[in-house]
Amino acid sequence: MKTLLAKYTFFPKYSVFFCLLFWCSSCEDFLNEVPQTTRSAENFYKTAADFNNAVIGAYGNFKNPGLYGNGGTNASMLWLTEVTSDNSTHGATKAVSNLSQFELDEFNISLSNTVTTAAWTGHYIGIGQVNTILDQLPLATFEEPLKVRYEGEARFLRAFYYFNLVRLFGDVQLIQNSIDNPYGANGIPRTNAAAVYDLIISDLTIAENNLPTTIPAAQAGRASRWAAKALLGKVYLTRNQPELAATKLNEVIASGQFDLSTGYAATFSPATSFANNKDVILAVQYKTGLVGQxxxxxxxxxxxxxxxxxxxxxxxxxxxxQPTADLENAYEPGDLRKDASLQATYLGANGTPVNVRHVVKYKQTGPQSGDADSDFPLLRYADVLLMYAEALNAQGQTAAAEPYLNQVRARAGLPEKTGLRQADFALALEQERRVELAFEGHRWFDLVRTDRYVEVMTAKGYPVKEFHRYFPVPQRETDLNSQLTQNPGY
Structure with a gap:
């Protein structure tokens, strides 16, 4: 299950060094000669092994605090998609050190919020890494099949990063090439979201053709062709293009590479091998053992x-x-996912039950705090099935969509749902996605995508406004770049 992918997590730090080296381009010629002992784009991107290490390093950016952190409270994406929804709240005691987190919990988000700032910065760090790879690849002279794959991986990652950004912030800076000046992005304005989606779709279209169909166990954590198709299907669904979404999602289903034979609880267990986990299409890789991963x-x-x-x-x-009571009550009687996802009590030191809800989906018994082996899923087959059902239903093919919803329900030990009208089926899908994908970073995106966020949240007493469909552009970014406008409402 674990691979060398984790080994290179901190490799991306060199990207900043590359920028600093390039900044000296106006110096005398002799200063432009980079010592062979120094890592730079000029002398690093030579061999296939160099590019392989760079691509692995780009995957490592998933562990950036602005994305999925080290899996815990540093993970901006979980704060922004779970705590800002009706799924969970922050169960800590409010203090100066966690005011930004409570701003999200209370829907009173400041321009200097550290979580949103980390999300903006972390994703652009990843974009900078893959832009450098894409700029250097045409100059490489090693065998073409590897170049094709590395381009596919870099484009997949860039699309993934931009897809997160455009959904979180709306119009964002569209940067497609490496920047060789530390201040090079300061004059770049926000680009209309439609153009950002054009790049995302273009990158994923190339990626789905360039990426391998199978990923060996030793390379677990790298994107396959099916990961690109699944993500592209999600993009089309977000863009309200259900016909295109259905085509891509059906290609994943028809591939026969994935199924729900892995039990729900086992899907998230570190004891489940990569080869036997047919539900996970792509996951952030973690490795215990006090190695910093x-x-x-x-x-x-x-x-x-x-x-x-x-x-x-x-x-x-x-x-x-911390799971909300509303989420706890959302599970139907007999749903096997409930106990595998959350618990309402735990036994105190004296053996007395304590009534505090907490997530157990990623439970791991191990000797060290903050050193678990459980991977974090980014794309799952169950998500693909539910998205495909949604895409079919959006085209009025509700009866054809039912079997895909019911596959997910069957694994959860629940009866089939049949004979629903189109609108009722859409609500059934919303409910199913909530309990199937709880604590995986989907709920906020789902409610915003279906234009249900304000309606659902306000009905439950949350002080959500229309402008909360996007997060604020960080104050630090607008201070440095006068071309950046702020989202309405902030």
Whole structure:
């Protein structure tokens, strides 16, 4: 299940160094000669091994705090998609150190919010990494099949990063080439979201043709052709193009590469091997062993301040993504996913039950706090099935969509749903996605995508306004770049 992918997590730091070296381009010629002992784009991007390491490093950006962190409370994407929804709240005690997190929880988001700032910055770091790879690839002289794959991976990652950005912030800076000046992005304005989506679709179209159909266990965590098709289907669904979405999602289904034979709880278990986990299409890889590559998600999901020893680890709990009562009640009787996703109580040190809801989906018994082995899923087959059902239903093919919804329900131990009208089926899908994909970073995106965010949240008493469909452009970015406009409402 674990690969060398984690080994290169911190390789992307060199990208900043590349920029600093390029900044000296106006110096005398002798200053332009980069020493062979120095890492730079000029002397690093030579061999296939160099590019392979760079691509692996680009995947490592998934662990950037602005994306999925080290799996725990540093993960901006989980804050922005779960805590800002009706799925969870922040279970910690409010303090100066976590005011930004509580701003999200209370829907009072400042321009200097550290979570939104990290999300903006982290995604652009990843974009900078893959832009450098794409700029250097045409100059490489190694065999073409590897160049094709590396281009596909870089384009897939760029599309993934921009897809997150455009959904979180709307219009964003569209940067398609490496920038060789530390201040080179400061004059770039925001680009209309439609143009950003054009690049995302273009990149994924190339990626789906360039990427391999199968990923060997030793390369787990790298994107396959099916990952590109699944993501492209999600993009089309977000763009309200159900016909195109259905085509791509059906290609994933028809491939026969994936199924729901992995039990729901086993899907998230570190004991489930890559080869046997047919539900996960792509995941952020973590590796325990005190090598700096473990996940803190399980430690942070333990109830706030509770000794980790009660949950099989060290340290104390972070109270992250504390499930709401509304989510707990959303599970139907007999749904096998409920106990595999959350628990309402735990046993205290004296053996007495304590009533505090907490997430158990990523539970791992291990000796160290913040060093779990559980991977974090980015794309799952169950998500593909539900998206395909949604795409069919949006075209009025509700009866044809039912079997795909019911495949997911069957694994959860629930009866089939049949004979629903189109509007009722859409609500059934919304419900199914909520409980199937809880705590995986989908809920906020789903409600915004279906134009249901304000309606659902306000009905439950959350102080959500129309402008909360996007997050604010970070103050730091607008201070540095006068060309950047702010989203309405902030």
């Amino acid at each position: 473990g996940s803190a998600l399980w430690s942070d999901l333990i109830p706030w301040g509770v000794p980790g020893v009660l949950f099989g680890t060290t340290g104390s709990g972070g109270g992250f993504m």
